[in-house]
Every structure is written in C-alpha cells, then in structure tokens.
Amino acid sequence: MRQLIPAAVLALTAELSSERETHATLDSLFTYAGAPGDPPEGSKHAKALAWLRRANGDSANPLNVLGRILEGYMEQVLDPNDRWDKEKIAQRDKLARALAxxxxxxxxxxxxxxxMGTPTRTLSEFIREGDLESIDQEFQRAVQNAATSPREAVSAASNILESVCKVVIAEEGLPMPSKQDLQSVWGVVRKHLGIDPSKVEEQDLQQILTGLIAVVHGIGSLRTHASSAHGAGKAPYRLEPRHARLAIHAAHTLALFVLESWRKRGNG
Structure with missing residues (x-):
C-alpha cells in the first residue's frame, strides 16, 4: 500500500534539511534519495517543501525517499555534551516523535x-507466517534503542524470544509451562525441536548448540538482574549499550535458528 509522507513529518524534514544543507548539497541529497524531477525554484526551505510534496504526488514509494533523506541526520554520531550537537539531538528527537x-x-x-501499535500480537502473526523480514525489523528496533535504553532493549529482545517460543508451543499444542518466562518456554520448545547438543555427532556443532542454550539463560538473567541492584550496599548493575547489542544479536541468531528448525519439521 502506497503511504504518503505525513504533513507534520514533511514540514519538519523540509525545515531540517534547509537548515543543514546548502543549495548544492540539498539538490544532491534529494537526488540521491530519488526525489522526482528537477530541483524546484525558490529558497532552500521552499525547495525542500516543494520537492517532498512532489514525492508524495509522483513517487512510487514516498517513504523510501523520506528514509534516504533522513539517513544522515538520524544516524549521525552526536555528542550530547556538545552544545551544537545538543540542538541536533533535539531536532532528531522531535522528528522521531512526529514519525511516531x-x-x-x-x-x-x-x-x-x-x-506496530500492538507489537506482541503482530509479532506473533509474523512468526506464524514465517515473515522473517518483519521479525528482523523487531530486532533492529531493539538495536536502535540500545544506545539510549539498553535495559529496555534487552527486555525487547527477550520478549521476542519468548514470543517465538510461545507461538511454537501454541501451534504445536504443547503444554504451556505454569511459569511463562523465557527459560521455561524455551525448555519446552528446545525439547520438542530436539535442540540437544548430546544428540549431535559433530563436536563443533555441539559447542555452538551448547553456547545457544547458555545464551537463553544469559539473556533471561540479564533482563532480571539489570533491573535492580544485587542486594543492599552493592553497586547497581551497569548495563552498557555494547552489552545490550550483544544480547540482542545473540537473541536474533537463536530466534532464527528456532524458526528454521521448526520449519524443517514441516510446521513453520
């Protein structure tokens, strides 16, 4: 379904690009993004507005054009302690809110x-449909949050793994454990799919599978332990973005392995 650039997002993008670019770089940016036609006449702001509106009217996928325009602004590495970068961060956050x-x-x-307005339900549908691209997007969303909210990002990765396991349990008619945390539902799915290092002859694969099993316990524990200090008088658990990204990528690998193993059985 063709979706237009919303008016508020269009206005903020025109404002942002006209502030950051010269006429020459603005032309280059919009051409790179696939904005249709030649550069419109007028000031930088008027040009950006007209070109974005033209994208809404003429482009097969206006959001693709928008994404390429925003790429440099949204992914630029900024220093929150720098006074100029603070303003750029505020602009980026404002644009993210307008998108949301x-x-x-x-x-x-x-x-x-x-x-997705209802992530868990929609994710379950994606899992049932075998829509790996959409599942990848869920993990990518967690990665995007790792820098600003590493604990929430780890929780998101853990929730995706839980959803994968719960869908397999429901679709296969397996008994749902009374405690439906990650380690419990994983135990049911692991047994059903035969994910057991002792049943694999190749030693290298044994080691990898053993590591995957440890990943589940690590992610579940990390989500729990990072939420609070370990007892009175001890320093709080300091979860850094790099730790969050490690957990997210490990969870992503495991989720795809489970889905592929399920599919191999003729059920996924």
Missing amino acids: DSNLQYVKGGRVVGA
Whole structure:
C-alpha cells in the first residue's frame, strides 16, 4: 500500500534539511534519495517543501525517499555534551516523535516503516507466517534503542524470544509451562525441536548448540538482574549499550535458528 509522507513529518524534514544543507548539497541529497524531477525554484526551505510534496504526488514509494533523506541526520554520531550537537539531538528527537505520532519509525539503513501499535500480537502473526523480514525489523528496533535504553532493549529482545517460543508451543499444542518466562518456554520448545547438543555427532556443532542454550539463560538473567541492584550496599548493575547489542544479536541468531528448525519439521 502506497503511504504518503505525513504533513507534520514533511514540514519538519523540509525545515531540517534547509537548515543543514546548502543549495548544492540539498539538490544532491534529494537526488540521491530519488526525489522526482528537477530541483524546484525558490529558497532552500521552499525547495525542500516543494520537492517532498512532489514525492508524495509522483513517487512510487514516498517513504523510501523520506528514509534516504533522513539517513544522515538520524544516524549521525552526536555528542550530547556538545552544545551544537545538543540542538541536533533535539531536532532528531522531535522528528522521531512526529514519525511516531503518524505510526511510523525510522529504521537504520535509510528506511521509514510502519510502527506496530500492538507489537506482541503482530509479532506473533509474523512468526506464524514465517515473515522473517518483519521479525528482523523487531530486532533492529531493539538495536536502535540500545544506545539510549539498553535495559529496555534487552527486555525487547527477550520478549521476542519468548514470543517465538510461545507461538511454537501454541501451534504445536504443547503444554504451556505454569511459569511463562523465557527459560521455561524455551525448555519446552528446545525439547520438542530436539535442540540437544548430546544428540549431535559433530563436536563443533555441539559447542555452538551448547553456547545457544547458555545464551537463553544469559539473556533471561540479564533482563532480571539489570533491573535492580544485587542486594543492599552493592553497586547497581551497569548495563552498557555494547552489552545490550550483544544480547540482542545473540537473541536474533537463536530466534532464527528456532524458526528454521521448526520449519524443517514441516510446521513453520
């Protein structure tokens, strides 16, 4: 379905690009983004507005154009302690909020996609349909949050893994454990799919599978332990973005392995 650039997002993008670019770089940016036609006449702001409106009218996918325009602004590495960068961060946050208000989000790599209003239910549908691209987007969303909210990003990765396991349990008619945390539902799915290092002859694969099993316990524990200090008098758990990204990528690998193993059985 063809989706237009919302008016509020269009206005903020025109304002941002006209502030950051010269006429020459603005022309180059919009041409790179695939904005249709020659550069419009007028000031930088008027040019950007007209070109974005033309994209809404003539482009096959206006959001693709928008994503490429925003790529440099949304992914630029900024220093929150620098006075000039603070302003850029504020502009980026304002644009992200405008996208969210229109049920959209920026995804790394120059893409603007729909934001899911009911993530768990929608994710379950994706899992049942074997829509790996959409599942990848859920993990990418977690990666995007790792820098600003590493604990929430780890929780998101853990929730995706839980959803994968719960869908397999429901679709296969397996008994749902009374405690439905990650480790419990994983135990049911692991047994059903035969993910058991002792049943694999190749030693290298044994080691990898053993590591994957440890990943589940690590992610579940990390989500729990990072939420609070370990007892009175001890320093709080300091979860850094690099830790969050490690957990997210590990969870992504495991989720795809489970889905592929399920599919191999003829059920996924």
